Amino acid sequence: MENIVVSLSFRFQDISSSGSNSVHSMQVCTEPKVILSTDDIVSLIGNKCDGVIGQLTEDWGDTLFGALKKAGGHAYSNMAVGYNNVDVDAATRHGISVGNTPGVLTETTAELAAALTLAAARRVVEADDFMRAGKYEGWLPTLFVGNLLKGQTVGIIGAGRIGTAYARMMVEGFKMNVIYYDLYQATRLEKFVSAYGQFLESQGETPVHWRRASSPEDVLKEADVVSLHPVLDKTTYHLINKERLALMKKDAVLVNASRGPVVDETALVEHLKANPMFRVGLDVFEDEPYMKPGLGELSNAVVVPHIASASKWTREGMATLAAQNVAAKLKGWPVWSSPNVEPFLDEIKPAPKAAPSIINAKALCLSSMP
Numbered sequence: 001m002e003n004i005v006v007s008l009s010f011r012f013q014d015i016s017s018s019g020s021n022s023v024h025s026m027q028v029c030t031e032p033k034v035i036l037s038t039d040d041i042v043s044l045i046g047n048k049c050d051g052v053i054g055q056l057t058e059d060w061g062d063t064l065f066g067a068l069k070k071a072g073g074h075a076y077s078n079m080a081v082g083y084n085n086v087d088v089d090a091a092t093r094h095g096i097s098v099g100n101t102p103g104v105l106t107e108t109t110a111e112l113a114a115a116l117t118l119a120a121a122r123r124v125v126e127a128d129d130f131m132r133a134g135k136y137e138g139w140l141p142t143l144f145v146g147n148l149l150k151g152q153t154v155g156i157i158g159a160g161r162i163g164t165a166y167a168r169m170m171v172e173g174f175k176m177n178v179i180y181y182d183l184y185q186a187t188r189l190e191k192f193v194s195a196y197g198q199f200l201e202s203q204g205e206t207p208v209h210w211r212r213a214s215s216p217e218d219v220l221k222e223a224d225v226v227s228l229h230p231v232l233d234k235t236t237y238h239l240i241n242k243e244r245l246a247l248m249k250k251d252a253v254l255v256n257a258s259r260g261p262v263v264d265e266t267a268l269v270e271h272l273k274a275n276p277m278f279r280v281g282l283d284v285f286e287d288e289p290y291m292k293p294g295l296g297e298l299s300n301a302v303v304v305p306h307i308a309s310a311s312k313w314t315r316e317g318m319a320t321l322a323a324q325n326v327a328a329k330l331k332g333w334p335v336w337s338s339p340n341v342e343p344f345l346d347e348i349k350p351a352p353k354a355a356p357s358i359i360n361a362k363a364l365c366l367s368s369m370p
């Protein structure tokens with residue numbers, strides 16, 4: 001009998017009917033309290049637990065991995081692609097695999113970043129508030145004038161899966177040029193923009209262009225819209241600070257759907273106050289669930305509560321990948337080696353007998369599926 005603790009209530013696909021004789025018992029925590037503390041999780045793990053599916057709001061370090069190991073566990077998965085809440089080295093020391101859920105949230109998250117871009121650039125939330133307050137007296141040439149995106153430059157910091165998907169939306173949707181900064185070359189993005197530019201030219205339209213920047217500063221100075229999509233680690237903590245905000249255009253739009261601490265939010269509040277034409281769209285916050293003082297009162301900030309991956313398809317996909325990460329490890333299955341996770345989401349064909357994404361697979365010497 002294998003016990004798996006799931007720290008949020010989600011509709012789960014059957015992960016126990018995969019041909020093996022072993023029986024899984026899965027406990028889904030349905031506490032009305034939504035955010036669990038380390039102590040809550042330790043008591044949920046108890047003295048017999050094989051694997052846990054946890055959330056990005058939880059601090060998965062030595063205490064929790066130690067408790068899981070003591071309860072006989074050897075598999076953990078975040079139900080998220082980002083895993084800055086997980087001390088992967090601590091998990092590896094305890095012999096516990098750490099899974100995450102890449103790919104299924106790429107387009108959903110990019111779409112929300114695009115929605116925040118439009119809402120901020122075209123002042124949608126301010127205008128909605130104005131309308132509901134009964135202040136609209138008739139069309140005016142000067143009412144809620146914002147920024148046109150077409151033909152402007154979108155800057156991407158962190159051009160991985162989500163950054164690339166967002167950039168493509170802005171290129172295809174608004175014919176924006178791209179400048180990006182990443183530690184690695186975003187070859188797929190470059191090829192896409194080049195090919196799309198040639199297509200536009202063939203239609204007699206102005207082509208779009210891309211440029212890989214050599215520093216974040218380069219992006220911030222040039223772009224009209226900047227969207228942040230890097231991982232959160234030591235290299236990206238407060239990547240956007242007072243000095244770098246000062247480099248941006250006075251009427252630029254900044255979007256953050258990565259992690260709150262990528263932006264020094266106190267500096268951002270000061271910048272927004274001093275530059276009323278500068279606008280932000282934020283899905284994530286430095287001290288979630290709180291906002292830094294003053295942010296909530298600023299009409300040039302659009303703020304939403306970390307909902308970028310909140311589409312039904314994506315949340316079901318995240319739950320499926322997280323469950324399969326844990327179940328596959330318990331069954332001794334190999335790790336999926338392709339970035340394409342679609343085969344795990346097929347509702348008709350059985351899922352591959354593999355763990356979709358294990359971060360410390362190499363460190364734990366887990367075999368991979370060719």
Ligand SMILES: NC(=O)c1ccc[n+]([C@@H]2O[C@H](COP(=O)([O-])OP(=O)(O)OC[C@H]3O[C@@H](n4cnc5c(N)ncnc54)[C@H](O)[C@@H]3O)[C@@H](O)[C@H]2O)c1
Nearest residue numbers: 082109158159160161162182183230231235257258308309
């Ligand atoms: N708001 C949300 O709900 C939500 C949803 C999904 C993902 N996220 C966040 O988005 C992040 C990115 O997700 P992804 O699937 O695109 O991951 P990814 O690994 O494909 O992309 C991350 C990119 O960041 C780059 N990077 C790393 N350090 C950098 C640095 N110092 N400067 C510039 N770029 C750097 C990497 O090279 C990589 O290309 C996740 O780690 C997560 O924190 C947030």
Ligand SMILES: O=C(O)[C@H](O)CO
Nearest residue numbers: 079080081082105309
């Ligand atoms: O990292 C993630 O996956 C998000 O923040 C939640 O979807």
